[in-house]
Amino acid sequence: MNFKKVLDIVLEMSTLKFFPTEPSGHVALVRMVCDWATSEDQARGLINEMLIKAGHARPYLGDP
Numbered sequence: 001m002n003f004k005k006v007l008d009i010v011l012e013m014s015t016l017k018f019f020p021t022e023p024s025g026h027v028a029l030v031r032m033v034c035d036w037a038t039s040e041d042q043a044r045g046l047i048n049e050m051l052i053k054a055g056h057a058r059p060y061l062g063d064p
Contacts, residue, residue, distance in 0.1 A: 001034055001039065001040050001043065002039070002040065003034075004031060005040050005045050006030050006033055006034055006040060007026060007030050008048060009033070009040065009043050009044050009047050010026060010029045010033055010043075011026065012047055012048075012051065013029075013035075013047060013050060013051060015051075015056055016050075016051075016054055016056065025039050033046060033047065
């Protein structure tokens, strides 16, 4: 997976009040997501699921 693409996906959670503000926190989240996901699409699904559970997004149905 491309680190920058996964970082961009992870940063979508920055609207959540508990999201870390330090870059080292962002890197730690990217590493965790990369451990859990096998593709960027799966990473986006994981992050979107978090946003849905927090009430910040609608279900992700895949890229158009």
